[in-house]
Amino acid sequence: MEVEQIRRIYEAMDANGFSNIELELGEDNKIRIQLDVPPVVTYTGEALPVFADEANGPVRTQVEIRSDKVGFFSFADRQLKVGDRIKKGEILGSIKGISFQDRVKCSLDGVIASVEVEPGLIVDYGRLLFVVNID
Amino acid sequence: MFSKILIANRGEIAVRIIRTCRRMGVKTVAVYSEADQNSLHVKMADEAYCIGPARPDMSYLNIPNILSVAHASNCEAIHPGYGFLSENPSFAEIVEKCGFVFIGPEYRAIERMGQKSVARDLMIRSGVPVMPGSQGSVEDVNEALVIARQIGFPVLVKATSGGGGKGMRLVEREEDFAKLFAMAQGEAESSFADKRVYVEKYMRNPRHIEVQIIGDRHGKVVALGERECSIQRRHQKLIEESPSPAVSPELRRQLAETAIKAAKAINYHNAGTIEFLLDSDGKFFFMEMNTRLQVEHPVTEMVCNFDLVELQLLVAAGEPLPIEADLVEPHGWAIECRINAEDPAIGFVPCPGLIEKYLVPGGPWVRVDSAAYQGYLISSNYDSMVAKLIVWGRTRNEALDRMSAALQEYEIKGIETTIPFQLYVMNHPDFRSGNFSTSFVDKHFSAFLAELNENNSQEKAAVAGA
Numbered sequence: 001m002e003v004e005q006i007r008r009i010y011e012a013m014d015a016n017g018f019s020n021i022e023l024e025l026g027e028d029n030k031i032r033i034q035l036d037v038p039p040v041v042t043y044t045g046e047a048l049p050v051f052a053d054e055a056n057g058p059v060r061t062q063v064e065i066r067s068d069k070v071g072f073f074s075f076a077d078r079q080l081k082v083g084d085r086i087k088k089g090e091i092l093g094s095i096k097g098i099s100f101q102d103r104v105k106c107s108l109d110g111v112i113a114s115v116e117v118e119p120g121l122i123v124d125y126g127r128l129l130f131v132v133n134i135d
Numbered sequence: 136m137f138s139k140i141l142i143a144n145r146g147e148i149a150v151r152i153i154r155t156c157r158r159m160g161v162k163t164v165a166v167y168s169e170a171d172q173n174s175l176h177v178k179m180a181d182e183a184y185c186i187g188p189a190r191p192d193m194s195y196l197n198i199p200n201i202l203s204v205a206h207a208s209n210c211e212a213i214h215p216g217y218g219f220l221s222e223n224p225s226f227a228e229i230v231e232k233c234g235f236v237f238i239g240p241e242y243r244a245i246e247r248m249g250q251k252s253v254a255r256d257l258m259i260r261s262g263v264p265v266m267p268g269s270q271g272s273v274e275d276v277n278e279a280l281v282i283a284r285q286i287g288f289p290v291l292v293k294a295t296s297g298g299g300g301k302g303m304r305l306v307e308r309e310e311d312f313a314k315l316f317a318m319a320q321g322e323a324e325s326s327f328a329d330k331r332v333y334v335e336k337y338m339r340n341p342r343h344i345e346v347q348i349i350g351d352r353h354g355k356v357v358a359l360g361e362r363e364c365s366i367q368r369r370h371q372k373l374i375e376e377s378p379s380p381a382v383s384p385e386l387r388r389q390l391a392e393t394a395i396k397a398a399k400a401i402n403y404h405n406a407g408t409i410e411f412l413l414d415s416d417g418k419f420f421f422m423e424m425n426t427r428l429q430v431e432h433p434v435t436e437m438v439c440n441f442d443l444v445e446l447q448l449l450v451a452a453g454e455p456l457p458i459e460a461d462l463v464e465p466h467g468w469a470i471e472c473r474i475n476a477e478d479p480a481i482g483f484v485p486c487p488g489l490i491e492k493y494l495v496p497g498g499p500w501v502r503v504d505s506a507a508y509q510g511y512l513i514s515s516n517y518d519s520m521v522a523k524l525i526v527w528g529r530t531r532n533e534a535l536d537r538m539s540a541a542l543q544e545y546e547i548k549g550i551e552t553t554i555p556f557q558l559y560v561m562n563h564p565d566f567r568s569g570n571f572s573t574s575f576v577d578k579h580f581s582a583f584l585a586e587l588n589e590n591n592s593q594e595k596a597a598v599a600g601a
Contacts, residue, residue, distance in 0.1 A: 069200065070186055070203040070204050071203045097200070097203030097206070098199065098206040099199055099202070122207045122208065124184040124185040125169075125186050125187050125194075126169060126185050
């Protein structure tokens with residue numbers, strides 16, 4: 001693997017809020033890249049992958065959807081509950097602050113594993129909204 | 136009075152404001168960054184909301200998130216504390232436009248006083264003495280040089296939007312003027328995105344004296360005596376006291392009248408501080424106005440017997456000041472030491488870290504304003520202040536003795552602090568005599584270091600001999 005390729009992966013990770021990544025390039029040929037950032041996910045109301053433990057490689061199973069704004073939460077078209085199937089890009093709800101309304105989206109297909117909010121609740125920065133089992 | 140307010144700040148000052156609110160029955164809403172989730176202000180407030188990551192620009196300076204918290208939690212007013220957004224006129228304006236009360240002056244007053252050359256011109260027009268210098272800012276170096284010659288060297292070239300010594304150059308000799316003028320302009324542009332500078336006479340060894348004022352919305356302005364803040368290092372105050380040993384009752388009256396005149400000139404309401412430079416002949420000159428509560432406000436509270444945060448809430452709520460006189464005369468003497476997580480032995484470098492052991496001093500007339508506790512991690516993301524230690528005495532010497540004893544009693548393990556230096560100052564004959572200036576720290580720092588090294592080697596010898 002070229003240094004330039006690693007550099008590009010590094011930049012892409014930084015831009016997308018990933019702090020570490022492990023790539024399999026062939027048998028017994030793994031590369032792990034870790035950014036020098038605290039191990040917290042950044043939140044955009046978008047889904048962010050939760051990695052399984054490192055021994056099992058980069059298996060994406062669940063995503064946590066958190067708030068990066070402060071305001072009142074409300075559901076979108078339907079009040080989601082555990083077991084509901086959601087589609088990539090679907091709007092799950094919104095956060096209404098004093099000067100904005102931010103949509104909460106999921107960027108992957110999956111099934112709701114837990115609902116951590118209720119309508120009218122004040123959600124603050126970093127607050128867990130949903131956990132989604134992804135396909 | 137308000138039933139609920141938001142505190143747009145952290146640490147010591149947030150805790151300080153919460154204490155007064157609790158006593159007054161006003162509910163408080165704290166905001167915090169991810170780095171501060173275990174902070175005392177978060178625990179003490181009635182409600183607390185995370186507004187962003189550790190970086191100040193994404194949390195404590197994040198205006199949309201702060202206002203969203205105020206809106207969602209039904210606050211009526213916002214107290215900005217000091218630092219962060221406290222002197223940001225746009226913030227004060229947006230707060231008002233969103234229907235909240237800003238616990239501070241009107242945004243236009245913040246704006247005018249924030250621009251140093253504008254403030255200077257305003258003071259000249261109001262008959263407040265200012266250091267001789269240029270009228271407003273000067274762009275052209277030759278024009279500036281003419282002014283510098285008129286007022287006589289040494290002169291200061293200062294950034295119009297400046298603060299904290301940035302964009303400021305001392306010019307001792309005429310031949311260095313052009314070079315240093317350009318440097319000040321460059322630094323002003325890079326630090327404040329505003330290259331305007333002005334020229335002012337430089338005073339050697341002045342004293343830094345400031346007057347606390349507070350105004351209500353009915354036109355009344357009161358001066359609550361002065362504070363002496365000459366013990367500072369690179370424009371950072373280390374020790375403050377009230378009253379000042381250099382201020383006579385007559386001078387106090389003159390300072391108070393001048394400060395009230397300055398405040399009335401801009402229809403000022405809420406708490407503010409007018410800073411003056413005082414020369415050895417008792418002549419004083421306007422330096423700047425801070426349009427917020429100051430770090431060192433407790434020394435004023437201790438000698439004037441008023442809770443300044445309470446007064447701020449009262450006047451912000453539209454109530455008249457409960458003070459008859461124009462000048463509140465000081466009763467006794469109060470001193471404050473800012474205990475910072477800095478190592479004086481290596482040039483006061485900040486040394487944030489975990490407080491492993493923490494024991495605060497006590498006894499009569501000893502006050503500690505702090506958000507620290509045992510097991511608290513001082514974050515490198517914010518300023519390095521651990522606590523403010525304030526004592527009161529009937530006389531200056533009694534206050535100094537009490538401070539000296541309290542500093543010795545203060546136990547903070549795990550981090551280095553400024554306590555050894557402050558203890559040295561408390562017992563220094565020049566400080567005791569009351570005859571000192573802003574050059575005190577530079578003048579006596581090497582003697583302090585020598586004494587510190589001596590004590591350390593004696594301790595080692597005692598351990599070795601035991």
